[in-house]
Amino acid sequence: xxxxxxxxSLSRALIALALLLxxxxxxxxxxxxxxxxxxxxxIVDRASLLSDAQRKELSRKLExxxxxxxxxxxxxTLTSLSGRTIEEYGYQLGRRWGIGQKTTNNGxxxxxxxxxxxxxxxxxxxxxxxxxxxVSSLIIQxxxxxxxxxxxxxxxxxxxxxxxxxxxxxxxxxxxxPPQQGQQIPDWVIxxxxxxxxxxxxxxxxxxxxxxxxxxxRSTIHGQKQKGKKQQTFWERVNSGSSSGxxxxxxxxxxxxxxxxxxxxxxxxxxxxxxxxxSGSW
Amino acid sequence: MAxxxxxxxxxxxxxxxSLGIVALLALFTAGCGVNAxxxxxxxxxxxxxxxxxxxxxxxxLIPNLVETVKGFAQQERDVLTAVVEARAKATQIRIDAxxxxxxxxxxxxxxxxxxxxxxIGRLLAVAEAYPDLKSSxxxxxxQAQLEGTENRIAVARRDYIEAVRIYNTxxxxxxxxxxxSTLYRDAKPMATFTIPEEQMRVPNVKFTK
Numbered sequence: 001x002x003x004x005x006x007x008x009s010l011s012r013a014l015i016a017l018a019l020l021l022x023x024x025x026x027x028x029x030x031x032x033x034x035x036x037x038x039x040x041x042x043i044v045d046r047a048s049l050l051s052d053a054q055r056k057e058l059s060r061k062l063e064x065x066x067x068x069x070x071x072x073x074x075x076x077t078l079t080s081l082s083g084r085t086i087e088e089y090g091y092q093l094g095r096r097w098g099i100g101q102k103t104t105n106n107g108x109x110x111x112x113x114x115x116x117x118x119x120x121x122x123x124x125x126x127x128x129x130x131x132x133x134x135v136s137s138l139i140i141q142x143x144x145x146x147x148x149x150x151x152x153x154x155x156x157x158x159x160x161x162x163x164x165x166x167x168x169x170x171x172x173x174x175x176x177x178p179p180q181q182g183q184q185i186p187d188w189v190i191x192x193x194x195x196x197x198x199x200x201x202x203x204x205x206x207x208x209x210x211x212x213x214x215x216x217x218r219s220t221i222h223g224q225k226q227k228g229k230k231q232q233t234f235w236e237r238v239n240s241g242s243s244s245g246x247x248x249x250x251x252x253x254x255x256x257x258x259x260x261x262x263x264x265x266x267x268x269x270x271x272x273x274x275x276x277x278x279s280g281s282w
Numbered sequence: 283m284a285x286x287x288x289x290x291x292x293x294x295x296x297x298x299x300s301l302g303i304v305a306l307l308a309l310f311t312a313g314c315g316v317n318a319x320x321x322x323x324x325x326x327x328x329x330x331x332x333x334x335x336x337x338x339x340x341x342x343l344i345p346n347l348v349e350t351v352k353g354f355a356q357q358e359r360d361v362l363t364a365v366v367e368a369r370a371k372a373t374q375i376r377i378d379a380x381x382x383x384x385x386x387x388x389x390x391x392x393x394x395x396x397x398x399x400x401x402i403g404r405l406l407a408v409a410e411a412y413p414d415l416k417s418s419x420x421x422x423x424x425q426a427q428l429e430g431t432e433n434r435i436a437v438a439r440r441d442y443i444e445a446v447r448i449y450n451t452x453x454x455x456x457x458x459x460x461x462x463s464t465l466y467r468d469a470k471p472m473a474t475f476t477i478p479e480e481q482m483r484v485p486n487v488k489f490t491k
Binding site: 087088091132133134135136138273274275276277278279 | 429431
């Protein structure tokens with residue numbers, strides 16, 4: 001009885017396993033395995049779209065970007081997408097190479113597949129905030145694709161990479177302008193700051209006068225002798241207050257402890273990707 | 283005196299040996315995959331959280347999309363209300379990580395999301411007829427965001443399917459099946475997506491400029 005039950009559950013487990021594996025086998029048959037090129041540097045130009053000089057120049061810019069911001073940005077050109085969409089290929093390539101730092105996932109790939117006529121900016125989890133999909137889309141539509149259409153692949157790649165570098169370095173405001181919401185808040189802040197700087201001193205002057213008058217009237221009530229002393233302590237207080245106030249305005253720049261020690265070999269920092277970015281075709 | 287010392291030594295040796303056995307046992311069982319089921323379970327749950335997140339993200343984009351289209355194509359009321367209703371229905375069905383063993387609930391979830399995909403697809407198709415809308419900066423931005431979100435959904439779904447496959451396989455294959463039938467009796471196989479990804483995706487409407 002027990003044996004029969006055990007046998008039954010075992011055979012059930014085997015059937016379940018077979019059922020589980022069957023679709024896998026089918027999957028393996030229908031699509032060819034993904035082929036990933038080797039990560040040979042910050043520029044992996046498998047489709048040979050760039051000249052040596054361009055490669056060197058762009059590679060230097062990408063290295064600069066990493067030392068400045070820790071963001072890893074790799075440019076890839078491919079001869080084939082192994083029969084996948086560029087979206088499906090892109091994030092898996094990024095994960096395989098581990099582009100971006102492990103803790104911040106700030107990796108970006110610019111992928112060009114000239115045979116499929118597809119281009120994609122693949123953005124790691126951590127870089128999605130600084131390089132949103134809409135910005136990637138605009139860079140592809142307005143900078144890269146017009147050049148690609150004119151058969152200027154190298155020009156498109158270099159110009160597109162330049163814009164991405166600009167955005168990743170904290171610039172590229174022209175790409176972020178479009179949505180109206182983004183502009184309202186800075187305007188409001190600027191108005192407030194202007195008001196603060198113009199009316200702030202007046203308010204302070206009024207306050208100081210009021211305090212001085214009050215301290216004088218008080219000291220006259222308490223006695224003529226202490227008047228001078230009391231006034232001085234008050235001004236001392238004001239002085240020390242204003243000096244500490246001005247020092248708090250200086251922004252403390254956080255120095256990043258991260259440094260790229262090896263200039264020769266390049267490897268991914270272990271960042272991951274979740275499908276952020278944008279694609280285009282020409 | 284001597285006997286006492288020997289006794290003490292002996293007792294200590296026994297204690298050390300038993301400690302050693304316990305440590306070895308712990309190592310052995312850990313190596314044997316006693317932790318595998320809970321580990322894979324947590325991983326699959328985390329992946330489900332990501333799926334849920336990305337669908338939520340899409341849902342959050344819709345009010346803005348509807349407003350933008352409304353501004354240019356007021357007369358397309360039917361399509362617009364269809365999107366709003368599909369969104370309301372889809373946001374009602376939420377599945378938290380403890381419910382992912384329930385295949386029925388997951389099916390309801392993906393049916394609702396698929397309805398929403400269809401409604402968004404129709405809205406984008408309708409937008410094709412309005413050149414002003416198509417070229418509006420707001421709409422282009424939203425479209426890029428929507429595409430990006432669709433792609434993130436696809437990635438999150440694939441990651442979830444893979445995590446569930448690993449977990450379910452662990453439950454049903456050799457070292458795991460022992461632990462599943464003894465220590466983790468309440469561990470049930472998780473449900474996975476049945477509707478193919480292509481059908482879930484919003485149809486890609488290409489705008490010709």
